[in-house]
Amino acid sequence: MSDEASPQVLIxxxxxxGKSTLFNALSGGSAHVGNYPGxxxxxxxxxxxxxxxxxxxxxxxxxYSLTASSPEEQLAVDALTESNTRAVICVxxxxxxxxxLYLPLQLIESGVPVVIALNMMDAAARIGLRVDTERLSELFxxxxxxxxxxxxxxxxxxxAALEAQLEPRSGIATPEVTYPAELQADLATLAPVIARWxxxxxxxxxxxxxxxxxxxxxxxxxxxxxxEVRKAVGNIRRAAAERGRNLDLEIVSSRYVWLDRAVAxxxxxxxxxxxxxxRIDRVLTHPIAGISIFxxxxxGIFEALFAGAEPLxxxxxxxxxxxxxxxxxxxxxxxxxxxxxxxxxxxxGNVIVFAPQxxxxxxxxxxxxxxxxxxxxxxVIDRVMKGVGLHGKAFVPLLSGFACAVPxxxxxxxxxxxxxxxxxxxxxxxxxxxxxxPIYILVVxxxxxxxxxxxxxxxxxxxxxxxxxxxLVTLAAAAVLRRTVxxxxxxxxxxxxxxxxxxxxxxxxxxxxxxLRVFLVDAGTIILAMTILLWALLSFPKSTEVSGHYxxxxxQVLQSASSETTKAEAxxxxxxxxxxxxxxxxxxxxxxxxxxxxxxxIGFDWQIGVGIIGAFAAREVFISTLGVVFGIGEADEENxxxxxxxxxxxxxxxxxxxxxxxxxxxxxxxxxxxQCMSTIAVVKKESGSWKxxxxxxxxxxxxAYLASLAVYQGGQLLGYG
Amino acid sequence: MKxxxxxxxxxxxxxxxxxxxxxxxxxxxxxxxxxxxTRVRVVRVAPLGDPxxxxxxxxxxxxxRAEAAKIAVRPEGAV
Ligand SMILES: Nc1nc2c(ncn2[C@@H]2O[C@H](COP(=O)(O)OP(=O)(O)OP(=O)(O)O)[C@@H](O)[C@H]2O)c(=O)[nH]1
Ligand SMILES: [Mg+2]
Numbered sequence: 001m002s003d004e005a006s007p008q009v010l011i012x013x014x015x016x017x018g019k020s021t022l023f024n025a026l027s028g029g030s031a032h033v034g035n036y037p038g039x040x041x042x043x044x045x046x047x048x049x050x051x052x053x054x055x056x057x058x059x060x061x062x063x064y065s066l067t068a069s070s071p072e073e074q075l076a077v078d079a080l081t082e083s084n085t086r087a088v089i090c091v092x093x094x095x096x097x098x099x100x101l102y103l104p105l106q107l108i109e110s111g112v113p114v115v116i117a118l119n120m121m122d123a124a125a126r127i128g129l130r131v132d133t134e135r136l137s138e139l140f141x142x143x144x145x146x147x148x149x150x151x152x153x154x155x156x157x158x159x160a161a162l163e164a165q166l167e168p169r170s171g172i173a174t175p176e177v178t179y180p181a182e183l184q185a186d187l188a189t190l191a192p193v194i195a196r197w198x199x200x201x202x203x204x205x206x207x208x209x210x211x212x213x214x215x216x217x218x219x220x221x222x223x224x225x226x227x228e229v230r231k232a233v234g235n236i237r238r239a240a241a242e243r244g245r246n247l248d249l250e251i252v253s254s255r256y257v258w259l260d261r262a263v264a265x266x267x268x269x270x271x272x273x274x275x276x277x278x279r280i281d282r283v284l285t286h287p288i289a290g291i292s293i294f295x296x297x298x299x300g301i302f303e304a305l306f307a308g309a310e311p312l313x314x315x316x317x318x319x320x321x322x323x324x325x326x327x328x329x330x331x332x333x334x335x336x337x338x339x340x341x342x343x344x345x346x347x348x349g350n351v352i353v354f355a356p357q358x359x360x361x362x363x364x365x366x367x368x369x370x371x372x373x374x375x376x377x378x379x380v381i382d383r384v385m386k387g388v389g390l391h392g393k394a395f396v397p398l399l400s401g402f403a404c405a406v407p408x409x410x411x412x413x414x415x416x417x418x419x420x421x422x423x424x425x426x427x428x429x430x431x432x433x434x435x436x437x438p439i440y441i442l443v444v445x446x447x448x449x450x451x452x453x454x455x456x457x458x459x460x461x462x463x464x465x466x467x468x469x470x471x472l473v474t475l476a477a478a479a480v481l482r483r484t485v486x487x488x489x490x491x492x493x494x495x496x497x498x499x500x501x502x503x504x505x506x507x508x509x510x511x512x513x514x515x516l517r518v519f520l521v522d523a524g525t526i527i528l529a530m531t532i533l534l535w536a537l538l539s540f541p542k543s544t545e546v547s548g549h550y551x552x553x554x555x556q557v558l559q560s561a562s563s564e565t566t567k568a569e570a571x572x573x574x575x576x577x578x579x580x581x582x583x584x585x586x587x588x589x590x591x592x593x594x595x596x597x598x599x600x601x602i603g604f605d606w607q608i609g610v611g612i613i614g615a616f617a618a619r620e621v622f623i624s625t626l627g628v629v630f631g632i633g634e635a636d637e638e639n640x641x642x643x644x645x646x647x648x649x650x651x652x653x654x655x656x657x658x659x660x661x662x663x664x665x666x667x668x669x670x671x672x673x674x675q676c677m678s679t680i681a682v683v684k685k686e687s688g689s690w691k692x693x694x695x696x697x698x699x700x701x702x703x704a705y706l707a708s709l710a711v712y713q714g715g716q717l718l719g720y721g
Numbered sequence: 722m723k724x725x726x727x728x729x730x731x732x733x734x735x736x737x738x739x740x741x742x743x744x745x746x747x748x749x750x751x752x753x754x755x756x757x758x759t760r761v762r763v764v765r766v767a768p769l770g771d772p773x774x775x776x777x778x779x780x781x782x783x784x785x786r787a788e789a790a791k792i793a794v795r796p797e798g799a800v
Pocket of ligand 1: 013014015016017018019020021022061062063119120121122123147148149150151370371501502503504
């Protein structure tokens, strides 16, 4: 952080209460806005001019309380205790006051100046709720300002109250919650220990912090808590348990007793949930209608990502190709031209090609979140996800994995707990994404052309098996990861079901755009760098012997007496063959040769090995790399000469390389291997460290190799291939 | 005999008697306002039978059956 000292104001509140909407309204900036509890994971900030002061406004992730047991939950407490935190705007959804006031009570108890923004007053008015804000603010010893964040109502009053709260104060008034005498004694025991841990903390806050420790510590994974404090808390908890006391219950229920009285005194009794929202729920969670609508919505998303994005992706690819030919025509031939054309432009193309799917997926997810339907999606499908230890919220990311792992990994941020998010993120690249399809098509067209199995064509059966296998392996991987690498309690499913609301198009657009921008900058840099690296690997060193040889051959062609068109064709063929030989000579090509002994047992030769290395840039590149390796030049999956070349390829002993068995082995390898640096880049971005993408790559590669080995060797034993 | 939330007929109000699950979860539920004496009602069951949706303190919350089974309830006003 650049300016440590700049004063900050936090915007805190329950998930989904309108924090980001208020943040945007106050800052005029564009923070993430969603309707799915717990979306905000990043720290979103903006500068706000308040009177003569410049303060930093921070949009804190949604929370129900300050109590923390994981580093993620600790974020908020850390932000609160930072010395430059001057005040907190606590946003409370007026329609869920009875529960929503728990957090501000906890905040105010902690001694930080708080302004309560009573949000969604429009919705509250519709259900006939009236709040005596004056009395409420007396009880809470803090200003309570009614606002409607979406309509920017009440913002001036809010800012005025905030400014007043920023004034230095002498004594801090806090609401007086009555805790049982025994608990008071416990707090008195703990206070001196806290004082040693936090010497700079005012003595008046030691007891409050002791409350926080009693409630948070034990079976936690919090960082930076001294052993002395842990031991003291442990002793108190043990002594309490021996006497049959439940400390958690004592603390929380004392607060709710106070809150219930405050609410009873200031709010009119609330009516039931709005009847139209209830009616929508009756349909959307109905056994037949609910599941049908669920299936249709999910299919719609899938179709849009899979087919709808296709023209845009095609256009981007065409444009990249156009830029490549243009640059090749302008720049003098040589290494610089190659670097720009095959390294830089190809790399930029590799990044922006994801834009359509990312934008679409986040527009969809934004709509589902803001409308409240995403919580129902999780509600409807949780039963299925629970079986493999996943959260109901993992469904949309997994489904998106069929189209492309990159936006799908980004979509896991709707999952609240980090551990659950990681499991999903590490399993979903096994879903057969659309970039694998061309490879299946090439292989099927090469080895299964015209064959059939009973009523079906062999190719169709192979394709269908790949997709089925991918789903099974993904779910199995999730279940295994959950038990091994990321053990811990199965995700609990305690999810608030927000009322239905109509999302605002502008906000949806801002959110999707923000996600895309972060991807382009953060993951994009990694993808670009890796593309250039791969280009260098497959281009250097160049063999002067090969280029000399082809220069002579070209001269011969030019001197021959044949027609211009024959000459041109001959030259093109020479170019393609030279490229193939140069590729074989490059580091990547040599590496392909070097690993051939490893590839033989799974039915591949060095040429496929080079293709696999090239495919790391993007799976589709496998095919164009093969085209170059076989000296054919430009090729796609429907390319006849490439299929023929593959069929004609022979091992040293004269046996064909591509048999139906080695074809199946190749498809399985591509299905299971993490042959995609963009996935690696985005997992790095979303998990925050290189550890997880490295793990992902390793486990998928080992899995792919072992599966291909089993298929190829097993198949040979059974007499296939 | 102890009755839990899963035994509660759909739509019938009851009072929470106790929450006896793992500490992390019980603490979370309590902080979300599910305490002994709090009025609660099961609003609906997910199409596949699990999870279930509760109505408590004027908001809706869904929990899995396994968790709801650990929330004991008693008839309203019976203490
Ligand atoms: N009717 C009404 N809707 C609002 C108001 N403020 C926010 N909303 C809606 O409430 C939903 C949630 O708003 P967000 O700003 O995303 O809430 P949040 O607290 O940032 O949510 P998380 O970051 O997910 O915890 C959106 O659909 C908003 O449009 C309001 O004053 N009145
Ligand atoms: Mg938010």
